[in-house]
Amino acid sequence: MIIASAPTATATPEGPGDVAGTGLEAELGWSLHWVSTAYQRAADLVLADLPGGPRGYQLLVAVEDRHPSSQLALARWLIIDKTAMTYLVDELEGAGLVVRRPDPADRRVRQVAATPAGRAELDRRRRALRVAEEQVLGALPRPDALRLRELLVAVARSVGPPGP
Amino acid sequence: MIIASAPTATATPEGPGDVAGTGLEAELGWSLHWVSTAYQRAADLVLADLPGGPRGYQLLVAVEDRHPSSQLALARWLIIDKTAMTYLVDELEGAGLVVRRPDPADRRVRQVAATPAGRAELDRRRRALRVAEEQVLGALPRPDALRLRELLVAVARSVGPPGP
């Protein structure tokens, strides 16, 4: 959970020269919380009926973009437990979106690959998510929205997606 | 959960004139996820030993900044169930950080107020959180960090903290 303390009355955006004053101590937590919540709400609507839900989407993206070598590699990338991965792959495989293939070189390993239906589903959801993003950032003028994306990406890079 | 798909190889920050390209569809979810996760990790360290944890902190902030008129008002502001609120207040009251006072005007209602110990604790945690925030944004030059805070606040205001 993100720390979301209330903004104080004087919490108007400050000029860049300003040091964070006493009313803004928790503002980062507060704003991050609400932006994240809004995005989640929008994304959940888009992904609610996808097998596996948001997790299922993440899995499809990872499978398509990274071709992970095993369920375990996939679990580590998504930072979920290997036991949860079993259930998640079960669900997506049951829906025909992915298939498990035994690795010929190591018969302990199952490779997970998207089916054509899975790829089509992924494309649809990706497009819908892009619309959802625009709704979340809709209050910002476009240059500001792009700037926000840039800055978030810069921070995200520095704080830690697990290395490729 | 925030949708966190992997960035693609070409996901370098784009210039403001650029329309989001095909490699960036899920970038907002991805960056939001990682920034939020980093902040949460840092905040959890600061708040792990506080009674009620992060939730307890949010409650202390709300009690001090907003003086809510009842547990129910507090629960609505923090968007947690009134039943969870009971347990949370129990924990903080047991630790001597808040007290429940019956409202003289309506004996069904319990007002929640911070004790001196609660206020002192809140001040300490607020300062520690401010340090944590700076660590999360540490990779950005200070003007960029301030700009990011501004933009996040602008979006947060538009997407929905419950009105005061």
Added chain:
DNA sequence: TATTGTTATACTCTATAACTATA
């Protein structure tokens, strides 16, 4: 002996429902 994947179990959070005491 170590590792991948599966299954079964337990634990934590949150949500639902039922109850009390006031209004």
Added chain:
DNA sequence: TATAGTTATAGAGTATAACAATA
């Protein structure tokens, strides 16, 4: 009858542990 607060219960999501197959 409706509301504030409490308690008890059930559910979802997650983590832990033991197991089978393979290296």
